[in-house]
Amino acid sequence: MGAHHHHDHHEASGSELTKVAQATLEKSGEQWTTMRASIFDALAKFDKPASAYDIADAVSKAEGRRVAANSVYRILDLFVGANLARRVESSNAYIANAHPDCLHDCIFLVCDSCGQTTHIDDDKIANNVRHAAEAAGFSPVRPVIEVRGKCSECEHAA
Known part of the structure; x- marks a missing residue:
């Protein structure tokens, strides 16, 4: 199989991507907690790869309380494992996976x-x-x- 295209949930609607991400995470046996939802929503709003510190800052501002980057790292690791996010290795940054219900390298x-x-x-x-x-x-x-x-x-x- 060569290159192919997917329905891009991110471009269709932020809430649609969030729903697919939540369903994908729950299907893997994990819970979609308020903190996980906040981190995913913040990640999905970035138009470029974001570091855990960028995401922690965005969530901290949105919630009016400090969110530690180490907490964000743990959730991002979970998201990568569940195919909700992708890690750009060379910049140690993350992007939301626009089609988390499909696995690819x-x-x-x-x-x-x-x-x-x-x-x-x-x-x-x-x-x-x-x-x-x-x-x-x-x-x-x-x-x-x-x-x-x-x-x-x-x-x-x-």
């Missing part, structure tokens, strides 16, 4: 100029990476591919 296009990060699905590329790892005697668990460069907006602005 991560392929990120990261703009070095503006920081915009685009997640694409291409099972052919991901499978080739998995097969190459296995051929080298390695058992891939969660491949993450990051392509650094310039987005089309930054490329045209130069």
